[in-house]
Amino acid sequence: MSELAFNRVILEKNNQVLAILSIVSLSLNLVLGIILTSAVQKPPLIVYEDTEHMSALRLKKYKIEEDILRDFTTMIVSQYLNFNYVSITNQIDGISPYLAARPLDAILESYKRNQSKMEKENISQEFIVGEMKITKKKNPFWIEVQGVRVISADGNKKSDEITYIFEIEKVKPTQLNPYGLRISDVVEKKDQNGGKKK
Secondary structure, eight states: OHHHHHHHHHHHHHHHHHHHHHHHHHHHHHHHHHHHHHHHHOOOOEEEOTTSBEEEOTTSOOOOOHHHHHHHHHHHHHHHSSEETTTHHHHHHHHGGGBOHHHHHHHHHHHHHHHHHHHHHTOEEEEEEEEEEEEEOSSSEEEEEEEEEEEEETTEEEEEEEEEEEEEEEBOOOSSOTTOEEEEEEEEOOSSSSOOOO
16 A cells, blocks of 8 residues: 555656656747747848948848849839930939949930030930849849840931940938949940950
């Protein structure tokens, strides 16, 4: 009788220990699951320098959605490469928050140099996008935009196939530039080796 009672006490004690271990194990698994879930869903940590340039901490990789890059490039192309002498200044003013000094100065200088000729001959340009591909997928990004450029002057039209390379850098978003993207360079692709010709 006393041996039976002794075995029963040992059995109950073992059950209590197993129950405590099960609760601790379940709690630890729950905490581990919460930590892993929050780590996976956590956005990459981006650090902005005083120069407005973006740099990602090495522990996390920064990736921008390709669709956002394409949509942004399409918006810039529609204003930067399609114009007439009446609309060009308003168009450039509209996208100037998205342009670095180099492409902004280039188009304004070209317009000033050709303003009288554009007005006299009623010159306009239309760029019909054919293909767009991202050739460099890290900051600064390179987007190749291939299409047909149609230049009209005094009712005459001239068209040619052309490819532009847009260099786009990720910068700190501002009220004027909520995309946080800026065109740092626009060049015409001349060579067939995939490089940029300045």
